[in-house]
Amino acid sequence: MPSSTISKRLFVFDFDWTLIEADCDIWVAENLAPDLAKQQGALIGKVLWTELQNLLLQRLFERGVTQQDLEKTLHQIPFTPEVIAALRLMKSQGAELCILSDANTYYIDCILKAHGLEGVFTKILTNPAHFDSQGRLHVARFHGLDKEPHNCPLPCQPNLCKGQELQKLINSQNWDQVIYMGDSTNDFCPSTRLQSRDIVLARSDLLLEKHIKLHLDMVKAKVIYWQSPADVLSITQTLLNVSITADSKIVPAVPSVHLEEVSVSL
Ligand SMILES: [Mg+2]
Ligand SMILES: [Zn+2]
Numbered sequence: 527m528p529s530s531t532i533s534k535r536l537f538v539f540d541f542d543w544t545l546i547e548a549d550c551d552i553w554v555a556e557n558l559a560p561d562l563a564k565q566q567g568a569l570i571g572k573v574l575w576t577e578l579q580n581l582l583l584q585r586l587f588e589r590g591v592t593q594q595d596l597e598k599t600l601h602q603i604p605f606t607p608e609v610i611a612a613l614r615l616m617k618s619q620g621a622e623l624c625i626l627s628d629a630n631t632y633y634i635d636c637i638l639k640a641h642g643l644e645g646v647f648t649k650i651l652t653n654p655a656h657f658d659s660q661g662r663l664h665v666a667r668f669h670g671l672d673k674e675p676h677n678c679p680l681p682c683q684p685n686l687c688k689g690q691e692l693q694k695l696i697n698s699q700n701w702d703q704v705i706y707m708g709d710s711t712n713d714f715c716p717s718t719r720l721q722s723r724d725i726v727l728a729r730s731d732l733l734l735e736k737h738i739k740l741h742l743d744m745v746k747a748k749v750i751y752w753q754s755p756a757d758v759l760s761i762t763q764t765l766l767n768v769s770i771t772a773d774s775k776i777v778p779a780v781p782s783v784h785l786e787e788v789s790v791s792l
Pocket of ligand 2: 682
């Protein structure tokens with residue numbers, strides 16, 4: 527159990543290409559209907575992603591793809607042991623973990639369950655999905671058309687401003703530190719919501735890095751760039767000041783390990 531001397535940390539994660547080594551929407555299309563995946567590629571930017579996914583799910587249903595087929599495909603998505611170990615370490619050290627994703631509730635729940643991670647996250651904020659009585663999966667906008675538009679001036683999609691949702695999580699408690707981890711354009715807005723004591727863990731060479739470097743004045747938090755799941759684990763150990771021995775016991779890290787020594791490419 528965490529003692530009162532342990533900092534109250536909130537970790538918030540994007541899902542695709544952050545926790546898992548794929549984009550789950552694209553994975554489903556490419557594995558179950560490669561022809562539709564190609565068509566979908568041509569529509570990116572023209573149709574809202576969530577609506578495109580809902581359309582794809584309709585087509586998959588018409589082709590006879592079942593919930594079991596979806597589940598089997600989702601279970602094959604790579605979720606590395608390093609990232610899983612990092613998540614378990616954060617949790618064991620008393621941190622609160624949340625997911626903020628443009629995927630959907632069914633895909634994320636299904637993937638987390640496959641890796642025994644269903645109890646790890648306090649909140650999963652993403653587009654709601656449900657199966658109808660015929661077994662067709664529907665996915666809807668997180669920020670629905672029944673609400674006022676969020677009008678975020680940053681590059682957020684109409685269905686989800688991750689910054690707005692992160693802000694609600696930040697405001698919900700007195701955190702000592704908030705850590706946001708992501709890779710893409712829609713992870714930039716939440717990165718701007720953090721303060722100087724907070725950390726952005728941005729995946730190297732992808733769009734989040736590009737946006738941060740173009741607008742350095744908008745990001746107050748320290749930015750640590752990471753490339754591989756192994757980096758995620760070592761950064762986590764350094765941040766939490768613990769290391770994992772070969773037999774998976776958690777022991778205090780040697781005092782010489784400092785945040786600044788983590789390999790960064792800024
Ligand atoms: Mg992502
Ligand atoms: Zn936004």
